[in-house]
Amino acid sequence: MKEPAIERILFTEEQIDQRIREVAAEIDARYAGREVKLIGVLKGSVFFLTALARELTVAAKIDFLAISSFANQKAAPGMVRIAKDLDESIEGENVVLVEDIVDTGFTTRYLMQHLAGRNPNSLALCTLLDRTPRRIVQVTVDYRCFEIPDRFVVGFGLDYKQFYRNLKYIAVLNMDAPTSAA
Numbered sequence: 714m715k716e717p718a719i720e721r722i723l724f725t726e727e728q729i730d731q732r733i734r735e736v737a738a739e740i741d742a743r744y745a746g747r748e749v750k751l752i753g754v755l756k757g758s759v760f761f762l763t764a765l766a767r768e769l770t771v772a773a774k775i776d777f778l779a780i781s782s783f784a785n786q787k788a789a790p791g792m793v794r795i796a797k798d799l800d801e802s803i804e805g806e807n808v809v810l811v812e813d814i815v816d817t818g819f820t821t822r823y824l825m826q827h828l829a830g831r832n833p834n835s836l837a838l839c840t841l842l843d844r845t846p847r848r849i850v851q852v853t854v855d856y857r858c859f860e861i862p863d864r865f866v867v868g869f870g871l872d873y874k875q876f877y878r879n880l881k882y883i884a885v886l887n888m889d890a891p892t893s894a895a
């Protein structure tokens with residue numbers, strides 16, 4: 714099978730870095746004088762989380778969870794399972810869930826509910842990419858770097874069959890069925 718190729722670059726390394734600095738400044742302003750806990754979702758958000766964390770000046774802890782998502786399977790739309798839970802409690806903490814992309818919203822809504830049930834002091838959502846045209850369930854995005862069109866994208870953490878995560882830029886993949894890929 715021929716692998717799909719990069720069709721065009723949506724956001725360059727420079728654009729991404731610049732935007733992350735701006736979003737980090739928003740988070741710094743909001744949590745000034747307090748501590749935050751950034752929670753990343755393995756594996757897609759790792760690249761974004763580390764870049765964001767390095768731009769923050771507020772005191773920040775990090776933790777990760779991993780999920781198995783069945784959101785793109787027609788048999789079980791929106792089903793998400795926690796494959797690796799957080800290492801530490803988030804009770805009383807100012808939690809920021811850091812996502813690679815909010816697409817249909819199923820994954821994010823599940824995770825936000827999961828985290829809200831653990832009594833954080835506050836809970837916010839920060840995403841690298843937001844693809845609102847495909848939203849099915851409503852989620853409140855507090856911080857976003859970029860809105861993207863309804864095309865499958867890779868890079869800066871986002872994968873196609875686990876490849877392309879390490880691209881420094883974000884690109885549209887040329888696929889026969891762009892919206893059916895997981």
Ligand code: IMP
Nearest residue numbers: 784815816817818819820865866871872
């Ligand atoms: P949602 O539950 O539909 O919002 O799906 C979110 C998850 O689907 C993300 O965390 C990604 O892992 C994956 N995903 C959605 N769109 C893309 C894309 O364009 N490229 C790579 N992964 C994607």
Ligand code: MG
Nearest residue numbers: 757871872895
């Ligand atoms: Mg993925």
